[in-house]
Amino acid sequence: NAGVTQTPKFRILKIGQSMTLQCTQDMNHNYMYWYRQDPGMGLKLIYYSVGAGITDKGEVPNGYNVSRSTTEDFPLRLELAAPSQTSVYFCASSLSIPTVNTEAFFGQGTRLTVV
Amino acid sequence: QQQVKQSPQSLIVQKGGISIINCAYENTAFDYFPWYQQFPGKGPALLIAIRPDVSEKKEGRFTISFNKSAKQFSLHIMDSQPGDSATYFCAARGNRDDKIIFGKGTRLHILP
Numbered sequence: 279n280a281g282v283t284q285t286p287k288f289r290i291l292k293i294g295q296s297m298t299l300q301c302t303q304d305m306n307h308n309y310m311y312w313y314r315q316d317p318g319m320g321l322k323l324i325y326y327s328v329g330a331g332i333t334d335k336g337e338v339p340n341g342y343n344v345s346r347s348t349t350e351d352f353p354l355r356l357e358l359a360a361p362s363q364t365s366v367y368f369c370a371s372s373l374s375i376p377t378v379n380t381e382a383f384f385g386q387g388t389r390l391t392v393v
Numbered sequence: 394q395q396q397v398k399q400s401p402q403s404l405i406v407q408k409g410g411i412s413i414i415n416c417a418y419e420n421t422a423f424d425y426f427p428w429y430q431q432f433p434g435k436g437p438a439l440l441i442a443i444r445p446d447v448s449e450k451k452e453g454r455f456t457i458s459f460n461k462s463a464k465q466f467s468l469h470i471m472d473s474q475p476g477d478s479a480t481y482f483c484a485a486r487g488n489r490d491d492k493i494i495f496g497k498g499t500r501l502h503i504l505p
Contacts, residue, residue, distance in 0.1 A: 282436075313495075318402065318497060318498070320495040320496055321482065323494070326492050337494075368437070375490075375491055381439045383439075384438065385436050386435060387436050
């Protein structure tokens with residue numbers, strides 16, 4: 279069972295470079311999320327999607343872009359990387375709105391360093 | 394503006410003791426309160442969750458206590474074990490919302 283798969287696991291970017299963090303899930307989940315985790319700050323929602331073709335901003339969307347062309351994939355694009363984007367990024371998915379009966383599953387994370 | 398406030402930031406408990414982590418919220422529209430457990434280098438994983446119409450939920454050694462009037466909820470870990478050492482996040486979701494908001498996390502260390 280693959281679940282939620284994120285690639286790459288680690289990446290070092292130079293300031294001003296761009297990259298795409300990949301996220302794919304094989305559970306046929308409609309809802310997908312991107313969070314970033316900074317030490318002592320918990321998880322902050324960047325973008326989310328409730329289905330293919332539908333995306334919406336979270337708490338901290340600036341500097342990022344997303345697309346959802348298929349149910350399985352939800353890539354996160356960083357344009358013009360900045361040191362403030364150094365973080366651990368987590369992708370998550372759920373069948374529908376997370377409830378006591380509908381769990382949200384997280385990937386293993388991508389650790390990104392911008393230098 | 395943080396909508397879910399979690400405390401303490403870190404906690405050290407002796408093996409066999411009770412670990413207690415607290416969270417408070419302000420938005421009365423929240424209707425789903427999960428707790429996540431995260432081990433180093435891993436993604437968060439759902440531990441236990443509760444709805445606001447329930448005052449307590451127990452799963453094994455893990456219990457959520459929910460106080461709707463005080464807008465507080467807490468995680469109790471009974472008979473804490475070294476394998477419970479991890480970071481714990483409380484979270485919440487609004488009843489007309491698609492997304493989960495997380496607390497800042499508590500780093501728990503259980504002494505052997």
